[in-house]
Amino acid sequence: MNFEINFVLPHWLYWSVLGLLPLVVMFFVNRSFRLGGKVDGGDIAEIPAGQEVAATYHPPGNLFTRLADGVSGFAGRYVAYWALIAPFIFAYEVLVRYAFNSPTNWVHESMTLMFGMQYLLAGAYALREGGHVRVDILYTRAKPVNKAALDIMTSVFFFIFTLALLTTGWTFFSQSVSDAYFFGSSYSNETSFTEWAIQFYPVKFMMFFGGLLLLLQGIAQLVRDIQAYRHERQATPNNPAGFAKALIWLAIVVGSWTLFEIANIVLTDYDSLPFSLENSLGQVGIGGLTLVMFGSLMMVLVAGLPLAFVTGGLGVVFLYLVGDQNMLNLIPSRIFPMMTNYQLSAIPLFIFMASVLEKAGIIEELFDVVYKWMGGLKAGLAIATIIASTLLAAMVGVIGAAVVTMGLIALPAMLKRNYDPEIAIGSIMAGGTLGILIPPSILAIIYGVIAQQSVGELYLGSLIPGLMLAFMYGFYCWMRGTLNIKMAPPMPVEDRVDMTEKLRLLRNMLAPIVLVVLVLGIIFTGIATPVEAAGIGTFGALIVAAMHRRLTWANLHAACMTTLVASAMVMWIIFGASIFVGFYILQGGQTFVQDLIAGAGLGPYAVLALMMVLLVALGMFLDWVGILLLAVPIFVPLIKGMTFSGVFGLPGVDPADVSLWFGVIYLVNMQMSFLSPPFGYALFYIKGVCPPHITMAQIFRSSLPFLALQALGLLLVIMFPALVTWLPNLAYG
Structure with a gap:
């Protein structure tokens, strides 16, 4: 029939x-x-909370x-x-x-x-x-x-x-x-x-x-x-x-x-x-x-x-x-x-999904569940923050959302339990930047559009490096807590719960976990495009919000307005930068840069290293979307024409995989740009939610160990390309 x-x-x-x-x-x-309707939750828009200094004078304006x-x-x-x-x-x-x-x-x-x-x-x-x-x-x-x-x-x-x-x-x-x-x-x-x-x-x-x-x-x-x-x-x-x-x-x-x-x-x-x-x-x-x-x-x-x-x-x-x-x-x-780019439609959808879940109280519950499970470990609260940030990144893909949200939730809890501020702040910032790598990353969507690279392959390729970095962050916190228990003490015995209570808490997270598996599963299996997956994920987020009795008109309004501001910020940067970069490329800028690098007589890996340094330097000053639109159209064609045969006798990169491999390297590098003093964006995200006694110097110091871990992760991805290419080749052949 x-x-x-x-x-x-x-x-x-x-x-x-x-x-x-x-x-x-x-x-x-x-x-x-x-x-009397009220908005639940906070605000996870892309605008760094507290980045602007409060004005002492507010101009009155006029009728116009x-x-x-x-x-x-x-x-x-x-x-x-x-x-x-x-x-x-x-x-x-x-x-x-x-x-x-x-x-x-x-x-x-x-x-x-x-x-x-x-x-x-x-x-x-x-x-x-x-x-x-x-x-x-x-x-x-x-x-x-x-x-x-x-x-x-x-x-x-x-x-x-x-x-x-x-x-x-x-x-x-x-x-x-x-x-x-x-x-x-x-x-x-x-x-x-x-x-x-x-x-x-x-x-x-x-x-x-x-x-x-x-x-x-x-x-x-x-x-x-x-x-x-x-x-x-x-x-x-x-x-x-x-x-x-x-x-x-x-x-x-x-x-x-x-x-x-x-x-x-x-x-x-x-x-x-x-x-x-x-x-x-x-x-x-x-x-x-x-x-x-x-x-x-x-x-x-x-x-x-x-x-x-x-x-x-x-x-x-x-x-x-x-x-x-x-x-x-x-x-x-x-x-x-x-x-009218179809792939870019995923950006407002994933941001909307993030906002709906936040209004439903899922993020607070997520942290509470992970903390109760991991709190007994040394540095358990910092490890719980990193795990919760990883799961949050898998839910929303919104850069900056985890830093602000976990800063509001986890930072007071860690400081209350006498955590060293640098461990507490560093774990929040490093965990928050995982949203760049862990699918469904919005940065990966824009990169895929600009570099003409499959977003599904980028998601699969970035999954292992993202989980690897999350493990490295957690292991570092555990080591610091083990070597000096006063820096990151475990949860007090009286606050710990038994396995029955842990399972009950986990049951409350069943719906959002199923939602994450659904969204990522239909992307990785090819059942639906990332845009369709974002749409279905948002539909599922509405159902989860209804299950938590948070699907109110006030919350929907707040979610829509948060989505509007965040997506408008991203897209207008794309509009402006596409004019500037497009004109520069039209005038021969891409060929000029390529000839300049080629004329320096550098080998492929030296060129790659130079690009990484330039990207980190740009990350100290520019927004992530601006960096992408300024650098990627120039870098990707140059990289595609090079042969990467491996370093220190290690396996190289198949020419068909070079674009994918560089894309994930770029995403890992952008994590570093968010933590790079003096103007990395994560530093200002966290400053906006820190107590007044936390200085910028402390925030800078807290970022350095995790920045070193990110540099190590970047080096591993460059030296071992299979970390990126194995999963996409397994899935797509």
């Missing part, structure tokens, strides 16, 4: 659901809060800023609730595929386009909430008046990027609309190339509309920055502020010149106005261009502008200075493929 289901989602129904469902959810969420905040808030909340659709749609796809032999295309395409639109419209909300990551090397140490002046000066690059996105996005949109209804000139009602044939113009319109929302929110932010600058100047009239004044004058000059260049674009087609900088760097060689591009990148980064707008703004500047105004149309052509 044939049970095939041939349902194809009508276009009108798709747009109706996206349009009306958020309004329905808003009604129930608002009703829940009016009736309040309107802009309201528009951004409504738009963000509206699209955040779209995340509720995906778990059910992906569960439907897997069901009809295997139960009724009726696979679909419209499921994947509809969710990919939905998340692509969400990324664009969420940028303004993330800006309002301070969700865009900034490299605040000098920014946080500046005086308040200098900080306000830096915000005003660097905003010029933000507006350059936003205005370019706005104008080119409008052109990109208008070309996809039918001539019968609008003024499209290149295409007639452009549709996707699948049998679903959905219209692309609403999706492309979001590029323009997202830029418009971002522009409004940016103007509101500029108003508040000006108010902050005036306040700080008036608060300290006798304090010299020459540097701040210089920054303001620099902002005026650069801003005025930007307006002049905008006039040049509006008024001319082929000939530039006198004194215009259009194509002024057109004759600069790739060597000089490399110095100018990356030198200016570092200068603007340390000034405190969010990474997404640094790379995006500078990318626009160099498109114009090296090329001309027509080259600005490269912007939407770089962003749209990232918007």
Whole structure:
């Protein structure tokens, strides 16, 4: 009997659901809060808690800023609730595929386009909430008046990027609309190339509309920055502020010149106005261009502008200075493929899964269970923290989530039991970084997209190195506790529980453990793609939350908003960096770097070592997404062309496995970047949840032993490639 289901989602129904469902959810969420609903759990968004210094003055804004905040808030909340659709749609796809032999295309395409639109419209909300990551090397140490002046000066690059996105996005949109209804000139009602044939113009319109929302929110932010600058100047009239004044004058000059260049674009087609900088760097060689591009990148980064707008703004500047105004149309052509990349849809899904589980109280229960099982060992609490972090990484794949969450839960428990602060803090930071390696790692997803590497193979290849590092962390803690019991004492006898109680506690964790096995199992066996697995995992997380009686409208709202800010942060960095790096590669930068390294006469392993050093150095300053998008497109083609025959007589790497092997090496290296003083991100994650008496010097010292273990793990993975390749070759042949 044939049970095939041939349902194809009508276009009108798709747009109706996206349009009306958020309004329905808003009604129930608002009703829940009016009736006293509260959000359970904490916040595991990617923003490092406490990384920003609390401001002593909050600019009041004005009517425009309040309107802009309201528009951004409504738009963000509206699209955040779209995340509720995906778990059910992906569960439907897997069901009809295997139960009724009726696979679909419209499921994947509809969710990919939905998340692509969400990324664009969420940028303004993330800006309002301070969700865009900034490299605040000098920014946080500046005086308040200098900080306000830096915000005003660097905003010029933000507006350059936003205005370019706005104008080119409008052109990109208008070309996809039918001539019968609008003024499209290149295409007639452009549709996707699948049998679903959905219209692309609403999706492309979001590029323009997202830029418009971002522009409004940016103007509101500029108003508040000006108010902050005036306040700080008036608060300290006798304090010299020459540097701040210089920054303001620099902002005026650069801003005025930007307006002049905008006039040049509006008024001319082929000939530039006198004194215009259009194509002024057109004759600069790739060597000089490399110095100018990356030198200016570092200068603007340390000034405190969010990474997404640094790379995006500078990318626009160099498109114009090296090329001309027509080259600005490269912007939407770089962003749209990232918007509509199917693999990247796993990012918001895994973040949503993490947030739902956290609101359900699973993470606290997980730590409690592991602690009761392991607490009797020397350094048992530190070992329990590492094991819980490993399991947490397998549940969520969200970088930074384990550091913040375990810092809130495990650090007070360890300090209360007289653990040495450096052992306590180090175990939390090292365990938290396992989210980079242990599947389902979000970093592995982005690497797979950029390097054209199978995400499933990366997951399998990183599993053994991840578990190996977790064991090394735990063994180190045990050794320190054994050699000096006062540094990491075991659980007091009166707090220990018998085996019956341990089994009862383990039973409470059965549902989340089954969820982890389900998600990873369907990825490793090839039953479903990582995106589908993320969707099913999120569906399972909703069921687990319901079982724990935490599936409330208030918790769903909090999970959706956390997901929105975290995924917007990641995706906007991808958008900005893809413009900057894409232009550099287009100018021959990739070939230049490859020739530079090849000309040094280094062997394959020496080149690999040089890359590792560069990645660690970048990790001291840059965000993990920025490092990936800046380095991987240049490094991977170079590595693929090399032969790694082994060191010290050990087996080498099969040429077919080089890309996979390097990918896992890269992931292990990124663990090191998170712990590398002085600006490793894990150091600031943990600082935000530490008691006031814990100094940054203590945090730095606590990271060093675990950083050495990570370096040892990196060396082992390089020397013994089978640690990476054995499991994928066993599974896939």
